[in-house]
Amino acid sequence: MKILVTGGAGFIGTNLIKRLIKEGHNDITSIDNYSLGFLTNHISVKKDRKKVNYRVAHVQDLDYNDYKDYDLIYHLAALSRVQPSFNVPTDTFDSNVVGTQRICEIVRNSNARMIYAGSSSRWHDPSQSPYAFTKYTGEELCKLYKNTFGSNIEIARFYNVYGPGEILDSEYAAVIGVWRNQIKSKQKLTIVGDGEQKRDFTHVDDIVDGLWRIGMKDLKHDDAWELGSGVNYSINEVYNMFKEKFPNIESISLPDQPGNYRSTIRINDDALQPLNWKPKDRLKEYIFSL
Numbered sequence: 001m002k003i004l005v006t007g008g009a010g011f012i013g014t015n016l017i018k019r020l021i022k023e024g025h026n027d028i029t030s031i032d033n034y035s036l037g038f039l040t041n042h043i044s045v046k047k048d049r050k051k052v053n054y055r056v057a058h059v060q061d062l063d064y065n066d067y068k069d070y071d072l073i074y075h076l077a078a079l080s081r082v083q084p085s086f087n088v089p090t091d092t093f094d095s096n097v098v099g100t101q102r103i104c105e106i107v108r109n110s111n112a113r114m115i116y117a118g119s120s121s122r123w124h125d126p127s128q129s130p131y132a133f134t135k136y137t138g139e140e141l142c143k144l145y146k147n148t149f150g151s152n153i154e155i156a157r158f159y160n161v162y163g164p165g166e167i168l169d170s171e172y173a174a175v176i177g178v179w180r181n182q183i184k185s186k187q188k189l190t191i192v193g194d195g196e197q198k199r200d201f202t203h204v205d206d207i208v209d210g211l212w213r214i215g216m217k218d219l220k221h222d223d224a225w226e227l228g229s230g231v232n233y234s235i236n237e238v239y240n241m242f243k244e245k246f247p248n249i250e251s252i253s254l255p256d257q258p259g260n261y262r263s264t265i266r267i268n269d270d271a272l273q274p275l276n277w278k279p280k281d282r283l284k285e286y287i288f289s290l
Helices: 011-022 082-087 089-108 130-148 175-184 204-216 235-245 283-289
Strands: 003-006 028-032 052-056 072-075 113-119 152-158 160-162 189-192 201-203 225-227 251-254
Touching (some): 003 011, 089 152, 113 130
Parallel strands (some): 113 152
């Protein structure tokens, strides 16, 4: 099986490629523009160079003819955080919408099955942020190509992903990564707003397992495969977990931010039985392993 992973040098992409290699796949191509991905941090180039072909490119610039012979495409490439999208709306649109349409065209002109990385922001007002709008539009593009052109496209809707390889020191870091970096730098942990907003924190291993199962099974979902743990915690509750692990830390409150949803949690259990997917709530275990 010939597999393409866009965003293959990013957080989820590198973990997915490791899983694909572990499962015996040895014809993998990674596409990444390396604006956020760092190959040497996650993948042993010498060990895996015969199994993974690493290419530097923007997904919106790909030539259809160069990618029409793939069997499976995981489209993970995106600018993936709410707050940075307010500063670079054009870049966010180009990557998340134009890039997704380009991959959909590749699928339309091939026999590939595509798995698109959707977002739990789908369940909130898409006009609240450029990020939410572009990920919503990406899902709608996938449905357009699936329903109109008969393209073999499935949506995997991610919740709040954390785990090994997460971004720590960038504006694209999520709260767990931000706090890990603040602890390392001996800074106070920043809590945005009242801290009562809740998130469905899902370990990257569970996300990757869901992606692998969707890719390997010929199952179809009318909407999207919801990849969340099914449990959510408030930011204050997560802070207390960090405080239990690191008793000397302190926190500081920041003003609330636009696009800061009050709650995310997996909407349904559709992915559990058909995929035999078994996510675990391992957030506290992960924090205590740091």
